[in-house]
Amino acid sequence: MLLQGVRVLDFGWVWAGAVPGQMLAFLGAEVIKVETRKRLDYMRQGRAIVKDAPDTEQQPMFHNINRGKLSLSIDFTTEAGRDLLLDLAAHCDVAIQNFAPGVLDRYGLGYEALRERRPDLVMLSLSGGGQQGPLRELRSYASTIAAFSGLDSLCGYPGEEPLGVQQSYPDPNASLHGAVAILAALIRRKRTGRGDHIDLSQLAAGMQTSAEAMAWLDLFGEVPGPLGNLPPNDEPLHDCFRCAGDDEWIAVAAEDEAQLAAVATLTGAPSDRRDTVRDALERWCAERDPRGAMDALQAVGVPAGAVTTARDRFEDPHYRARGAYVETEHPSIGWELVYRAPWIWPDEIPLANERAPLMGEHNEYVVCELLGRPREDLERLTAQQVLY
Amino acid sequence: MADLPDLDLPIGGLRVVELSERGAAAYAGKLLRRLGADLVKIEPPEGDPLRRNGSRRHEADGRTTTAAFDFFNEGKTCEVVDDPARLRELVAEADAFILDLEPRRYEAWGLDADALAGLGCGVVCAITPFGLSGPYRDYRGPEIVTSAFGGSSVGIGAPGRPPLRMPLSQTAIQAGLVAAIAALGSSYEGDAHEDDERVDAEGARVVDISESDVWATVHTGTTVVSYLFSNRLRSRQGRRVLGQPYPHQLFRCSDGWIAIQASERHQHQLFIEMVGSPGWAAERRFGSRLDMNDRHADEVDAQLAPWFEARTRQQVFEECRARNIPAAPVRTVADVRADADLQAAGAFERFEGASGVELTLPAPPFRFAEAELAPPGPVPSPPEGS
Numbered sequence: 001m002l003l004q005g006v007r008v009l010d011f012g013w014v015w016a017g018a019v020p021g022q023m024l025a026f027l028g029a030e031v032i033k034v035e036t037r038k039r040l041d042y043m044r045q046g047r048a049i050v051k052d053a054p055d056t057e058q059q060p061m062f063h064n065i066n067r068g069k070l071s072l073s074i075d076f077t078t079e080a081g082r083d084l085l086l087d088l089a090a091h092c093d094v095a096i097q098n099f100a101p102g103v104l105d106r107y108g109l110g111y112e113a114l115r116e117r118r119p120d121l122v123m124l125s126l127s128g129g130g131q132q133g134p135l136r137e138l139r140s141y142a143s144t145i146a147a148f149s150g151l152d153s154l155c156g157y158p159g160e161e162p163l164g165v166q167q168s169y170p171d172p173n174a175s176l177h178g179a180v181a182i183l184a185a186l187i188r189r190k191r192t193g194r195g196d197h198i199d200l201s202q203l204a205a206g207m208q209t210s211a212e213a214m215a216w217l218d219l220f221g222e223v224p225g226p227l228g229n230l231p232p233n234d235e236p237l238h239d240c241f242r243c244a245g246d247d248e249w250i251a252v253a254a255e256d257e258a259q260l261a262a263v264a265t266l267t268g269a270p271s272d273r274r275d276t277v278r279d280a281l282e283r284w285c286a287e288r289d290p291r292g293a294m295d296a297l298q299a300v301g302v303p304a305g306a307v308t309t310a311r312d313r314f315e316d317p318h319y320r321a322r323g324a325y326v327e328t329e330h331p332s333i334g335w336e337l338v339y340r341a342p343w344i345w346p347d348e349i350p351l352a353n354e355r356a357p358l359m360g361e362h363n364e365y366v367v368c369e370l371l372g373r374p375r376e377d378l379e380r381l382t383a384q385q386v387l388y
Numbered sequence: 389m390a391d392l393p394d395l396d397l398p399i400g401g402l403r404v405v406e407l408s409e410r411g412a413a414a415y416a417g418k419l420l421r422r423l424g425a426d427l428v429k430i431e432p433p434e435g436d437p438l439r440r441n442g443s444r445r446h447e448a449d450g451r452t453t454t455a456a457f458d459f460f461n462e463g464k465t466c467e468v469v470d471d472p473a474r475l476r477e478l479v480a481e482a483d484a485f486i487l488d489l490e491p492r493r494y495e496a497w498g499l500d501a502d503a504l505a506g507l508g509c510g511v512v513c514a515i516t517p518f519g520l521s522g523p524y525r526d527y528r529g530p531e532i533v534t535s536a537f538g539g540s541s542v543g544i545g546a547p548g549r550p551p552l553r554m555p556l557s558q559t560a561i562q563a564g565l566v567a568a569i570a571a572l573g574s575s576y577e578g579d580a581h582e583d584d585e586r587v588d589a590e591g592a593r594v595v596d597i598s599e600s601d602v603w604a605t606v607h608t609g610t611t612v613v614s615y616l617f618s619n620r621l622r623s624r625q626g627r628r629v630l631g632q633p634y635p636h637q638l639f640r641c642s643d644g645w646i647a648i649q650a651s652e653r654h655q656h657q658l659f660i661e662m663v664g665s666p667g668w669a670a671e672r673r674f675g676s677r678l679d680m681n682d683r684h685a686d687e688v689d690a691q692l693a694p695w696f697e698a699r700t701r702q703q704v705f706e707e708c709r710a711r712n713i714p715a716a717p718v719r720t721v722a723d724v725r726a727d728a729d730l731q732a733a734g735a736f737e738r739f740e741g742a743s744g745v746e747l748t749l750p751a752p753p754f755r756f757a758e759a760e761l762a763p764p765g766p767v768p769s770p771p772e773g774s
Contacts, residue, residue: 002577019606027573042651049617060613111757130755134729141714143629143636147647148716150724152638154555155544162645162718164638165554166629167543167622172606174753176565181754183572184398184423188759190576192395197757204735204753211750212443212556213721215455218747219446223722227555229532232443232454238532240541240550247623249551251536255441294537298527305533305600307541307551310615310622313604321522324604325612337616339609342566344519344596346505 002349003029006186009085009092009114010034010069013041015142015168016202017098017126018065019175020182024094025068026341030352032092032366033069034076034085035359037388044359050333056359057332063356064338067328070353073360073388080386082108087371090117093189094182098126101136111197120195122185124178130201140202142168149206154213156226163226174205236260236274240307241285243293249307250290252281252297262300291316328355363387397424398759402575405430405479405509406464407487407497409437410530411557412515412599414460415564416486420571421463422752422761428478429464435770436461439742442530443557446743453742453767456557459749462739463765468772472498480508483578484571485592488515488563491526505591511574512594513567519598529599534559538603539611545624562607563599570595628685633677635659637685638718639692641701645718648708653677658711663695742767 006029010021013035025031035041043062048055072088075081086109089095095114097104104110111123128145129135143164146152152164178200185196207214213224229251231238237254254260257272264272269280285293290306297304306312313319314337322344325337338355367378367387381387393401404425406417414429414436421427429436436457443456469475475497479485485507487499494501501520504512514520517529518537535541535553544552574593611622620631627645628637633656638645650659656677660669668691674680680688696704701717708715717723725736725748737751752761 002573023569027569060617061610064610064613130733133733135733137709139709139712139714140716141649141651143649144647144714144716147638147645147718148724150719150721151555152645152647152718153720155552157545157549157552162638163544163546163552163627164645164647164718165544166625166627167540167608169540169554169558169607173562173565176562176569176606177753180419180423180565180568180572181398181756183569183576185756185759187402187572187576188395188398188400191393194758196398196759199755199757200753201735203730204750207724207730207735207750208753209556209558209561210721210724211459212455214725214749215458215741215747216444217722217725218745219453219455219458219741219743220444223720225720228552229550233441233445240532240536240552242550247548249536249541251532251541251551251553253530253532255530294527298524301528303528303530303533305527305529305537307536308539308604309542310539310608310611313539313608314612314615318518318522318524319601319604322519322598322601324601325609333617337613339605339612342597342602342605343570344521344598344601345570346593346595 001028003027006030006094007092008032008094008096009089011095011097011099011104013098014043015065015171016174017096018043019172020124020126020178021096022065022068023176023179024182025351026349028349031069032362033066033071033357034074035071036073036075037359038075038077053332060336063330063336066356067338068351068353069357070362070365071357071360072363072366075386075388076107076109078386080381080384084367084371084381085109086113086117088366089114089121091370092118093122094186095121095123100139101127101131115195120189120193122182122189122195124182124198124200126174126178126200126202128202130204131199135201135203138203142171145170145202145206149203150210150213151206154210154224154227156228158226158228158230160226170202170206173209174200174202177205177208237263237278237281241282243285243288243290245289248290250285250293251305251307253303255303259302262302263297266296266300330355331358360387394424396760397762398756399572400424401426402484403482404484404486404571405482407489409493410442410488411438411456411460411560412563412567413486413488414438415561416513416567416571417464418460418462419564419568419752424762427464429461429466429768430469430475430478431466431771433468433470433771433774435774439770446745448743448745451743452770456560458741458747458767461767463762464768466768466771476507482509483575484511484513485509486513486515486567486571490528491516504594507592509592510578511571512592513570513597514594515563515567515597515599517599519601520596531557531559534599534603538600539608540603543622543624546626547624549624551624559599559603563597563602566602567597570597628681630682632681634681634685634688636681639696641696641699641704643700646701646704646715647718648713648715650713655713658713662707662711662713663692666691737764739764740766742769
């Protein structure tokens, strides 16, 4: 079903590069993560959680964004490594990579080289500023894309200087745009037999998130600064309010006068004037926990949502009921929770791997089963630290 | 499938119907149209509500639009539908139906959230604020609510002050992306140009897409297990992020701010060299790079302030680029649009908005070596008499 039978050669690493392949894995594709101890994926690095277990296998972040994949550990800077990957490319439908532009070409594994072995390959190359042009050399992280795309300038308290979005939002944002493009190219390949090479700039993907503010330049002749919790227009109430407890908050939006009146009634405000209702809501929230306040406001038709921390989401009955986080057993650290696919699919899509792979866990599968090479090859390449 | 799909367009001829009231289905529809889908946007006689609300409104010569409506809906063909039977007819002919109604709005369209499978198209991507199941399924969720509940707002803002929502229409964009992925994944399997046509006698496949879940999984999901193992909760820290090596923050230059993130050891060293290898940087009391960030950042920032304030954003940016330290000036959207490199790369495109204003906005971010994108087009006018 779905992408079953689609195989992905996944050079994607860190965050933005890892998630396009994961989306395909969530749709049933067999995604082979290509990685090496010689230059560890940044997401495999960090402080150990369990003593005596291999350090590379202890990063929950890695386990989240690589769940569903297989792992081939291989040093592709060696000739034998490159040859093996070229052989593997012949068995793959999709390739994904987010190295700096030119890196894979330098090792003989760029689009043209892979396409010689797999003429209808669909390949995604994701980089900070795209594969061509003056921004090609841009080195970026999510944080710098947020600044460069204009998004950071919109985050902060109105009338003050910007604070920035301060989360890796531009990473998964780019990944999801990449997954859309790969799937579209796969559909075309099915019809025409032709592959394609997709050039996705993370900056250009980030600019989709600030585009609406660019429309302000033309529509209003204004350069927007930090927007904070300002309402889109003249909605009567639109902010976050402090609740009982330590740094607990709730977001509330009364989008019209009827909802404002409902807030007034609920909180016992002496009138429907905006400032009066706001004062009453502030007092009312201060005596309640965010979840209880959310239920009470939603019960009278007023949009409200607790400002959740990771702990809140872990404990939340709604996220629990929907299985937003799934329990897995990881060989290295044992029980852990990882996020599920961002949808609930009507019929279960079997994953090629229920958890994130251990480094090189599927070397034998790739070398002996997929490529049909003898076991001696596996052992020799392992001893030579080609499979490494 | 249309009779003769344009095979230069990645998904030429794929039939998609969009019913959007809150932006998410419209962003999915925009991407799919540009990739080649035959897209029909269904609107009620009074028009998509996003034409007036949910994003900043613009009125000129009696014509109304919003900034988000224009960005999400360029080039679309609309069909005004006021009869549920006509809606069902249109949807039955489609490969994919993408809608983002709040559950309470289903009845107005003659739909039933629990009976979407009976619509007869290939796949239904049902986007709602909280999903089609669970205790909050009927709750309402504009952007400020889903941003909060999904776990993004908790990290934006200053300590002790209110959390801030993701600006503009980020929930719509992210849920729209997920819907587009689901629609394409489903259509790949069901594409009629191969022999393996899907047996769909049981009706449409209904994919339940909760906007809160989209935030809570692929965006903020990784923080949950980090909390369970490290007991660390993300919090508002102004212009930096905790739990990362120093620096991972904004610095004030003479003319504005610059973001610098030197996560890797060698990048940190290059950063210290860039600011003149000051003696204090090697002092043991700052501990690890992580300690420097989480415990001493204010003190370190104060030491570095004169260096940054003596330079412009552009000067610091160039110094960082010369050393391959990831950095970028905090640019306004006007700065971005004036970027000659982006203009030369064709990153922007022009089209007329629904209030008659000529807009210059970012083009879709992906380029295909072979296939083409459908061109941008004018934003459709509101239905007559709305």
